[in-house]
Amino acid sequence: MPVMSTTEKRQTYRVALVGAGYVSSYHLRALRTLPNVDVVGIADPDQTHARQMAAAFGVPRIFQSLEELAETSPDVIHILTPPASHCDLTLQALDMGCHVLVEKPMAITAEECARMMAKAAAQQRILSVNHSARFDPPVLRAFELIRQGAIGEVLTMDYVRSSEYPPYPGGALPAHYRDPAYPFRDLGVHALYLLEAFLGKIENLQVWHQSTGRHPHLLFDEWRAQVACEKGLGQVHLSWNSRPMQNTILVQGTRGALAIDSFLEICTLRRTLPGPKTASLLWNAIFGSVAHAVKAFWNAALYATGRLAPSPDIQRSVREFYLALASGNPPPVRAEEGRRVVAWVEQVAQQALAESRLREAARPAPKSARILVTGGTGFLGRGLVKRLLASGESVRLIVRREPPAAFRDHSRVDVVYGDLGDPATVERAIQGVDVIYHAGAAMSGCWEDFQAGTICGTRNIVQATLRHDVKKFVYVSSLSVLDYVNLSNGAHVDESAALEPFPENRGFYAHGKLEAEKIVLEGVRNGLQAVILRPGQIFGPGAEHVPPYGVVTVGSRWVVMGNGKTALPLVFVDDVVDAMVEAALHNDAVGHILQLVDAETIDQRDYIDICRQAQPGLKVTYAPLPVLYCCAAGLQMLGRLFGRRVPLTIYRLRSIKSLVFDAAAAREKLGWMPRVGVEEGMRQTFGRAAVPLIESTESGVS
Known part of the structure; x- marks a missing residue:
């Protein structure tokens, strides 16, 4: 020194x-x-x-x-x-x-x-x-209580931590997703040095890791460790899936236990009291709960008033x-302590890396493919891939998780594992292909998820397509890119309709799709051989539980915005696949936007009645628009007050319209007419459920 x-x-x-x-x-x-x-x-x-x-x-x-x-x-x-x-x-x-x-x-x-x-x-x-974490206030309190003999001789320590990483907005994958051992390097290190602080130097460490498939980017998202230290035994559980979030430590001794909640900054002592065991249990349960609640409220007040700074452990450590x-x-903290912990973490990392390599080696060898499909494991993508394979084509998929076995094990399917938002993944996937069907997009999540999966993913694939001189690019856009608010009910809409001027007010999906379509159109101006398809609401077998347009899911209930008389712009999944296949074959369609909506129409109420016959337990509520407008106004006020996005706004309610979509351009450029149609599609989707009389809007196919 x-x-x-x-x-x-x-x-x-x-x-x-x-x-x-x-x-x-x-x-x-x-x-x-x-x-x-x-x-x-x-x-x-x-x-x-x-x-x-x-x-x-x-x-x-x-x-x-x-x-x-x-x-x-x-x-x-x-x-x-x-x-x-x-x-x-x-x-x-x-x-x-x-x-x-x-x-x-x-x-x-x-x-x-x-x-x-x-x-x-x-x-x-x-x-x-x-x-x-050694300097976290509740941990320091625990050290003090142990020195005072409050729990007797320390025997064990259990560390439980759940976590999540910042949303991935696209671009090069960050280190925590590239390195299979990163989660343990990141959080496991806290557990190990705390174990040494409470129980002495680590003498043996056994770690198990698991891939649940729930996290789209982490290979191993559940970790469990058993640790033998000089003075006792410890356990560690790290999770990127368990909720609510936890950061807890349980230290058990011969005369008591310490429960530490590092998120709430609370250390609770549970004692062994004289008298009957039941009395001790009741006292610890009642007193512990009251003390925990009081401390939680007190710390929340301190935090709200700025008297308790975020991450006080780091500030105390510095x-x-x-x-x-x-x-x-x-x-x-001496460097030798850091070295000891790293030595154990390195051992765990080597095990995780070895298993990662074994998994990689077990995957089928890369194959050549003429066609690349993004979103190939989604509802529409599966239908397209099945059609292409049935016609004898070789297909490559970009997936984040393991695809269905029928695709993974198929002799003419090549699978590239990665994220559309990652340029390196797209570059690998596009090698040697002639045709790209780009149907991949984010469907849920935060804005960063839509940035990565929809916007950045489209930018990556368009740029790579131009670099590699791919012959044909078919992009699946959405009718949600249109300016619904300024269209009147019953309006006839073709591809010249105005685009949404305020996409941020319509929601992440519409916003992402609009930005992605603009990227494709810019690519067309730079020579991209692209056809843009705007299908209506795609339905078919496998999408029976998806609520129709103008209906949202709240828990297990469908809430209809209005009286249920809004017309649905439906198109059957096989009919969309027909259009996608034809778009790749028709050169005169390049550079055009084509709407795909069936002329056969049905309203929300009739669609839901059919769903109820096929799904007897389906719960549905019809919410009058005046009530919804009042709710939206209140939510918007709260959103402005707390600086948060809200799920229901007046602008979104104004966007719910009954419109007639003209598919004449698709018929002219592709020769497309719905082969299955809404009526037959409903029968194929919902089986024996009665199908009401389907009306036809002539302009929808003229």
């Missing part, structure tokens, strides 16, 4: 940060509370993030790299970058003569940690790791580091 001079103990430290991600905000909050710290700069290749963080916390200068940052002559550098860069950046900072506080995990391998420690010793600089630095004491 290098010894600080008296001058160095009293100095004001010039501090710089490398990395402007979300964790940097917590470090900066802590640093600005310290009187002996002057933050001189922040470096990040992403200058937008660096600029935003600097503006928020008054950091005077931003840089692109640690090399540039060196001109500020920092005394201390915080390394807040992804773990793979920790070692190189730490070595560079130590060579600059700086003390280093590096975020967890210390590095990727124990060998890297050893190099970092050796360099710190050679440079006589302090190297510490931010094991912040503060303790500078107190130790100024006093010449050892850092609160």
Whole structure:
């Protein structure tokens, strides 16, 4: 341990940060509370993030790299970058003569940690790791109670943590999705150093990981560990699926137990009391519940008034580091602790990586294919793929999860695993294909999901198509891109109708589809051989439980917006597949937008009555429009008050119209006429359910 001079103990430290991600905000909050710290700069290749963080916390200068940052002559550098860069950046900072506080995990391998420690010793600089959960207020309280003997001898510790990563908006996949072991590197490290803090050094570690398929990007989204330490046993459960979110620790001793909730910042003591066992159980249950509720409300009040800062553990950890630095004491977390934890994490990572490679090797070898289908495992995509295979074509799919066995194991199906939002995935998938059917799009989720799956995915595939000179591109758009609000009920609508001027007011799906269609049209102007299809509501076997247009699902109930008399722009799934296949064959359709809506019409109420006959348990409520408008007005006021999006707005209600869609262009360019039609399609979809008399709008096919 290098010894600080008296001058160095009293100095004001010039501090710089490398990395402007979300964790940097917590470090900066802590640093600005310290009187002996002057933050001189922040470096990040992403200058937008660096600029935003600097503006928020008054950091005077931003840089692109640690090399540039060196001109500020920092005394201390915080390394807040992804773990793979920790070692190189730490070595560079130590060579600059700086003390280093590096975020967890210390590095990727124990060998890297050893190099970092050796360099710190050679440079006589302090190297510490931010094991912040050790400094969480309820954890510190637990340490204090254990020192007081409140629970006797500590026996076990259980750590339960659920999590979610920031939404993926498209672009290169972030590290937490590329590395199969990243979830354990990210959160498992907290569990391991806490286990050592409560139970002594780890002596043995067994880890199991599972792929549930629920998360579209994480390979292993459930983790379980059993840990043997010097003084007891521990268990770890990490989940990216379990809800509600948890961050809890249970420490059990010979005379009591400590329950820690790190999200609510609460530590609850459960004691063994004199007298009957039942009395102890009742006392702990009643007192524990009351104490937990009181503390939760108190902490919520502190947080709301700004007296309890976000992530107080990181702030306390940073503060303790500078107190130790100024006093010449050892850092609160020694580098050796970081190395030990990384060594165990590295063992787990190697196991996860090995299984990932085995899974990859077990997949069928890549095959050549003439046709690429995006959205090939969706409702429409499945119908298209079946048709193409039946005609003898070879097909390639882009999927995030395992496709149906009938596709995965088919001799003429090639599967590319990845995300449409990832340019590298699209580049692999497009190799050697002549025709692309782009039906992939996000159907639910947050705005970032629609950015990735619909907008960024379309941009990636259009750009790759132009680079590879693909012969034909068929894009499935949507009628939702149209300006419904300014159309009158009963209006006849063709492809020249105005587009939605305020897509952000219509919802994520319509907004994403409109932006994607614009990308395809821009591609057409640059030579893309594309046909754009705008189908109405697609129905058929497999979509029986999908509510029709103007109907939303609330729990298990369908809520109809209005009296149920709105006409539905239906088209049977096989009829849409017909149009898609024809679009790839007709050169005179290139550059055109074609609506696909059946002339046979049925309203919401009749459609729902048929659904009820086929699904006797279906619950339906008809909500009068005046009531809905009042609800929408109230929700919008609340949304503005709390700065949140609301599910029902006046604008969306105004967009619900009975319209007559003209499919004449599809008949002219493709020779398309619905082969199955609505009436027969309803019979194929709902079986013996009675089909009412279907009306025909002549203009729908003229």
